[in-house]
Structure formats: C-alpha cells, structure tokens
Amino acid sequence: MTSRISLSTSWRVCAAALVSLSLLSVTACTGGGTPPPGSPPSDSQAPSASPTPSATPTPTPSYKPADASGRAQNVPVPVLPEAAKAESKEGLEAFARYWYTTLSYAYETGDIKPLESVSSSSCVSCGRVKKVVQGWHTEGRWLVGGKMVVEGVQTNFVETRPAEYQVLIQVYQDALSYYRADKTLDEKTEPSPAAGDIMIASYGGGSWKAVTVEHLAKSG
Numbered sequence: 001m002t003s004r005i006s007l008s009t010s011w012r013v014c015a016a017a018l019v020s021l022s023l024l025s026v027t028a029c030t031g032g033g034t035p036p037p038g039s040p041p042s043d044s045q046a047p048s049a050s051p052t053p054s055a056t057p058t059p060t061p062s063y064k065p066a067d068a069s070g071r072a073q074n075v076p077v078p079v080l081p082e083a084a085k086a087e088s089k090e091g092l093e094a095f096a097r098y099w100y101t102t103l104s105y106a107y108e109t110g111d112i113k114p115l116e117s118v119s120s121s122s123c124v125s126c127g128r129v130k131k132v133v134q135g136w137h138t139e140g141r142w143l144v145g146g147k148m149v150v151e152g153v154q155t156n157f158v159e160t161r162p163a164e165y166q167v168l169i170q171v172y173q174d175a176l177s178y179y180r181a182d183k184t185l186d187e188k189t190e191p192s193p194a195a196g197d198i199m200i201a202s203y204g205g206g207s208w209k210a211v212t213v214e215h216l217a218k219s220g
Contacts (some may be wrong), residue, residue, distance in 0.1 A: 061073070062074060063075060063076065065108070065144075066143065066144040066145075068144070068179065068183065069183065070142065071109075071110075071137075072108045072109060075105065075108055075109050077105070077114060078101045080098055080118070081094055081098060084098045085207060087203045089155055091208070092155050092165055092201060092203075092208065093153040093154070093155060093167060095118070096150075096155075096169050096199055096201070097150050098118070099118055099119070099199070099213070100148040100169070100171060101148070102114040102117075102118060103148050104147045104148045107133060107143055107145075107146035107147070107148075108143065108146065108147070110134060110136075110137025110142070112133055112134065115129070116130075118207075118209055119209060119210045120210060122211065122212075123210055123211060123213065124212060125212060126210065136178055141179060141180055142179050143176060143177065143178060144176070144179060145176045145177055146173055146176035147174045148172075149171065149173070151170040151171065151172070153167060153168070153170075154168050155167035160200065163202055163203050163204055164200055164202045164203075164211065165201055165203075166199070166200055167198070167201060168196060168198055168199075168216075169197040169198075170194050170195075170196060170197075171195065172191060172193060172194040172195065173189075173191060174191050175188065175190055175191050176188070177189075195217070196215070197213055197214065197215055197216065198213075198214055198215075198216055199212070199213045200212045
C-alpha cells in the first residue's frame with residue numbers, strides 16, 4: 001500500500017518535470033530567446049504600423065443672407081438645370097425660371113456673371129439691371145432682399161423669328177433695401193403684387209439666351 005503511494009507520487013513528479021522541460025524547450029525556440037541572425041521577426045517583435053490619420057472634411061461655409069449689418073455671404077451660385085438646355089416648350093419655361101434665379105443672385109451678391117451668361121449682349125433691360133446692381137455693390141454699399149419670385153411661366157412655343165420664342169412670366173420681387181457703407185438705409189422698396197413679364201429668348205449652340213425681358217404693362 002505504501003509502495004503504491006510512493007510509486008504514484010514519483011510518477012507525478014516525473015511527469016511534472018517532463019511537462020516543465022517541454023514548456024521550457026518551446027519557450028526557448030519560439031519567443032523566450034534571441035532569434036538567430038537573419039531570421040524574420042515574430043509577430044510579437046514586428047513593429048506595429050502607425051494608424052493612418054483620417055482626413056478631416058472641410059466644412060462647407062454656411063450661407064448668410066444680407067441684412068442691415070452687412071452683405072450676403074457664401075451665396076450658392078445658380079446651376080442651370082438640365083431641363084433648361086432643351087429646345088422645347090418645357091426647356092424654354094425652365095430657362096425662364098432659371099433666368100430669374102440669376103437675377104435674384106445678382107441683386108444679392110453684385111455678381112452678374114451668371115445673368116450675363118444667359119442674356120444676349122443686346123438685352124437692354126439686362127443692361128439696366130447691371131447698372132443698378134453694380135452701382136449698389138461698390139464702395140462698401142450693398143442690397144438686402146430683392147429676390148425674384150416666379151409664380152408661373154407659359155409659352156406657346158411658336159417662333160416669332162428664326163429660333164426666337166416668346167414666354168410669359170408671372171413674377172414679383174421681394175422688398176429691396178439699399179444700404180450705404182456706413183450702414184445707413186438709403187431707400188427701401190416694398191413688394192408689389194405679381195405682374196406679367198414677357199421674355200424673348202433665342203436658342204443656338206445648345207443653349208438659350210434672353211434677348212429682352214420687359215413688363216407687359218408699366219406700373220402707374
């Protein structure tokens with residue numbers, strides 16, 4: 001009985017010693033010692049790659065309309081819709097709406113380039129707008145309001161001259177305030193009921209241009 005206990009105990013000690021030797025051998029071969037010269041580094045020894053910093057998106061400047069304290073900022077530039085590029089009834093009506101969008105943009109910013117790009121050089125009414133807009137966006141002056149609101153557009157799409165068409169527009173302009181550089185209000189116009197405008201537009205080279213834009217009836 002005693003010898004069995006002693007034999008069993010001795011076997012456990014030997015087994016434990018073997019396990020211990022085995023672990024030491026594995027450690028010496030795989031990570032506990034210095035690797036042989038020229039051997040590739042193990043995963044634990046390989047330098048960790050630095051995380052690539054993610055690019056911070058540039059925030060889009062926010063739009064600020066003009067007010068009594070100063071001119072408008074970051075005004076979105078009008079974009080010609082695809083529909084307004086077609087030589088069709090729908091294309092002409094879409095173009096007329098867009099033209100008034102560029103007019104609103106000109107009043108708000110003093111930038112008449114979008115308006116000029118869709119207006120004929122012979123457009124007299126366009127020239128009058130240019131004079132007013134540029135005159136009040138120089139020497140520190142600015143305009144507040146004046147947005148053109150189109151309520152309706154209609155055309156029979158019948159040529160009045162080769163590649164020229166008439167289109168009628170029901171439109172009104174929001175109140176418009178004229179401010180001087182010292183922030184004093186020079187003049188303010190009140191919005192009036194919608195009136196009828198007539199536009200003559202020509203088509204050529206894949207695009208429309210306003211030849212003239214006039215009121216159907218002059219206000220008394």
